[in-house]
Amino acid sequence: MHICDFPGCSASFNKLWRLKEHQCSAHTGERPHVCTHPGCDKAFIRSYHLKRHLLTHSDTKEEHKCSYPGCDRVYRSVQSLRKHTKTHTTPKPHTCRECGASYRKHTQLAVHRAEHTGTLPFLCDTEDCGASFQTPSALRKHQKTHRGYVCPEEECGAVFAKWSDLRKHAPTHPKVCEVCQETFSRARQLKLHMATHSPSRLVFACPEGGCKRLYTTPYNLQQHIASFHKRERPFRCTRSDCSASFSTKQSMMRHFTRTHSGAGEQPTPGKQERPKRSLISRISGHIVRKSEVVCGEGEEMERE
CATH class of the missing domain: 3.30.160.60 (Classic Zinc Finger)
Known part of the structure; x- marks a missing residue:
């Protein structure tokens, strides 16, 4: 255990x-x-x-249709379809006395009976609260406001009612790299950054012939191939009078803000405007400054 x-x-x-x-x-x-x-x-x-x-x-969304007679429900995943299929095959022992509707679970019947009685059946058991809700999920979401989300920093101890509020609070405790003193707003960003200080790290080489670009994540490699080799531009400007297209959503949003926004428009309050960065500077790869292992080859790369 x-x-x-x-x-x-x-x-x-x-x-x-x-x-x-x-x-x-x-x-x-x-x-x-x-x-x-x-x-x-x-x-x-x-x-x-x-x-x-x-x-x-996903651009190509596979559809999974229910095969039960008279049912035309369609789901994106097999798991959702299996969960739905149980509504046809599982017995429904809980029956409403007013209208005769049947349900598999007692909680489902309780939710349904609220439509007849006009009362909310699920009560919060926290002292001096007394809030009631129609569904168990709404009750669980409410109960989290009593428990709250605690900041993991020992010296802080702040408690937030919502997970989103805790995420907004996290940047107030920047994570500092012990090697170069660079700061990051999240621990995950620091973890990815620490790989740059490793004497030997895993990199991914571009498989296109004649291209020597190397990347530290598979995602960046895929972005590079789609943008520079396949010339894919799936994100189009949302204005009807503009035909510009881009390889990333961020590039499209930056184009829209700088090209189509009003001349006197100010940045959003509380946010600092990021310096201009080209697409090439973001996904053009990196220069190998140390001996690095290329994924799948096991050979050491010499310094460029």
Whole structure:
């Protein structure tokens, strides 16, 4: 058994990954699985939730149709289809006395009965609260406002009602690189940066003939291939009188702001305007300054 070691918590789990999920959701508020799609900063506790979210960014969305007679429901993932199929095959023992509607779970019947009685069946058990809700999910979301999300920094201890508020607070505790003293707003950014100080790090070489570019992440390599070799420009300017297209969403948004915004428009209050960076400067690769191992080859690269 894996026991939670946070003060005042004695929850135990038979698998380590269940313990980690519990600590993220109940104590730290951390969401380790971050979406890498350009312009999207969503993060999730479970890797499965991230995979399901990535389907929303896919250009080719596979459809899974329900085969039950008389049902035309369509889902993006097999897991969603399987969950829906249970509504046809599982017995529904809980029946409403007023209208005869049947449900698989008692909580589903309670939600339905609220339509007849006009009362909210799920009550918050926190002292001096008394709030009530129509669904269990709404109640769980409300209860998090009592527990809150605690800042992981020991010297801070600030508590926030929403996870988004904690993420906005995180940049107030910058993470400092011990080697070069460069600061970062998030621990994940510092972790990626530390790879640049490693005497031997994993890099990914461009497979296109004659191209010597190297990248530290597969995503940057894919962006390079799509932009420079395949010349893909999937993001078009949203104005009807402009035909400009770009390889990344950020480039399109920057173009729209600088080209089509009003001449006297000021930057958004509270935000600093970033210096202009070209697409080449962001995804053109890096110069190998140390001996590095190329992914899949196991050979050391000499300095350029």
